[in-house]
Amino acid sequence: MAGLKGQATYAVDAKGRAAIPAKMRATLAPEDNNTFTVTRGFETxxxxxxxxxxxxxxxxxxxxxxxxxxxxxxxRLFMMWAEEVSLDGQGRIVLPKQLVSYAGIKDRVLILGAYDHIEIWAPESFSEYLAAQESDYETLAARVMGGQ
Amino acid sequence: MAGLKGQATYAVDAKGRAAIPAKMRATLAPEDNNTFTVTRGFETxxxxxxxxxxxxxxxxxxxxxxxxxxxxxxxRLFMMWAEEVSLDGQGRIVLPKQLVSYAGIKDRVLILGAYDHIEIWAPESFSEYLAAQESDYETLAARVMGGQ
DNA sequence: GTATTTGTGGGGAAATGTGGGGAATATTCC
DNA sequence: GGAATATTCCCCACATTTCCCCACAAATAC
Structure with missing residues (x-):
């Protein structure tokens, strides 16, 4: 499978559904069967x-x-939050209530591809997360990827 | 078998019955014959x-x-608490009285999937258990799964 | 400018969770 | 031993939630 990438924000409707970007859907293998398992992520x-x-x-x-x-x-913590969700005919998934509440999601979500998984954020939480990073992009790259 | 996962809270009725989440029931193999063996778990x-x-x-x-x-x-301790229970037509099991008392269960239970088994908690006990953890989720993951 | 894909909303059918009745079985008490 | 009582099991009924489909608007492609 090619790596999942990209970002987009989408509406969360009254039934708790959110669209998965078409570009990301196109990346799924047939064996993935249009199905994801969502669980509690690291960092809200x-x-x-x-x-x-x-x-x-x-x-x-x-x-x-x-x-x-x-x-x-x-x-326990990893599995108890996990839930299997399938795309509906329109390419959406239903976001489990408990995870919505954990992530602080209200009426919009930021969806981003992160190589082997997709991340679903409350847009405000993601901004706060970025702001809280002490290293800038270049420094982080050097540390993680071994620039020096 | 796919791992057992998910969480939900359910009522315990006057007859000591509690529903097993449909999602978890769907994970059972036919040979499991809609039957569980319940026993005293680790951590209340x-x-x-x-x-x-x-x-x-x-x-x-x-x-x-x-x-x-x-x-x-x-x-002795492992086997003496064990009891075989089957699902009724509505997907419920009768919780053995001694185990209910051990787990401090009253009128509601939190049921969670933990890969190879299901856990049944008094909701308050689970909260206390979570609060007593010294490491947060991300730290625990790194330690157990070897982030570093 | 038209056609196709993508994203959003809602309605009806089916599945799920909860309560309770009554028959069969076991237990207690006299 | 036998009657009274309690327990277990299996069934039906109902309210709620979830799932699946249809319709339309917006965006993109041609």
């Missing part, structure tokens, strides 16, 4: 994994020991 | 294992040495 957003990617995540979770206290806690 | 909740998974747990218990004192104690 919703993560949406295409089906194939989610299967890989589950394998990693399944490899953890049920007798280790921290592993148990993480398994 | 009830664990409910689908039949197949329970068989696996039993094999692990069976592999323990009966001549080891601690193994003997763990076997």
């Amino acid at each position: 957003c919703i993560f949406a994994y295409p089906l194939n990617t989610w299967r890989q995540m589950e394998r990693e979770i399944g490899a953890l020991s049920g007798y280790d206290r921290e592993a148990r806690t993480f398994t | 909740c009830i664990f409910a294992y689908p039949l197949n998974t329970w068989r696996q747990m039993e094999r692990e218990i069976g592999a323990l040495s009966g001549y080891d004192r601690e193994a003997r104690t763990f076997t």
Whole structure:
């Protein structure tokens, strides 16, 4: 699968639905079956994994020991927020209420591609998140990618 | 089997019944025969294992040495609380009284999927459990999954 | 300028969660 | 032992939520 990329903001309607950008939909493999698993993301957003990617995540979770206290806690938190959602005929998903509330989403969402998953943010939360970063883009790149 | 996931709170009626979320029921294999084995869980909740998974747990218990004192104690505690329960026509199970009392359940339960089993909590107990965690979600993930 | 794709809204059918009745089974008490 | 009582199980009924489809507006492509 080609990496998920791009960004767009969309309306959330009265039924809690939001469109997934057509460009991102085009990136999905047929085996993904127009299905995502959404779960609690890191840093106040919703993560949406295409089906194939989610299967890989589950394998990693399944490899953890049920007798280790921290592993148990993480398994609970990761899985309890997870929910499988499929695109409707118009390319939308229903955002689970609990995740909407966790992410602070009201009537609009910012959807962005992040290589192997999609992220769904309340636009205001994303602005705050950006503002809170201490390193600028260039510095961050150097640190993460090993510029020096 | 796809991992059990999701969360929902349900009423416990006067007969001690609680619904199992339809999404979780859909995850069960036909061989699970709509049957769970419930037992005392780790951290003040009830664990409910689908039949197949329970068989696996039993094999692990069976592999323990009966001549080891601690193994003997763990076997007793693990097995003495276990009880097999089946879904009724409406997708509910009857929660065994002793486990209800152990988990501090009153009139509502929080049910969550935890990959290979379901957990049944008193909502208040789960809140306390969450509040008692010293690491936040992101930190926990990095520690358990090896972010760094 | 027209045709096609993309995004938004809403209505009706089906599934889900909850309560309760009554028969069958078990338990208690005399 | 037998009657009274309690418990368990299986069924039906209803309210609510969710799902799936149709319709239209806006944007993009040609």
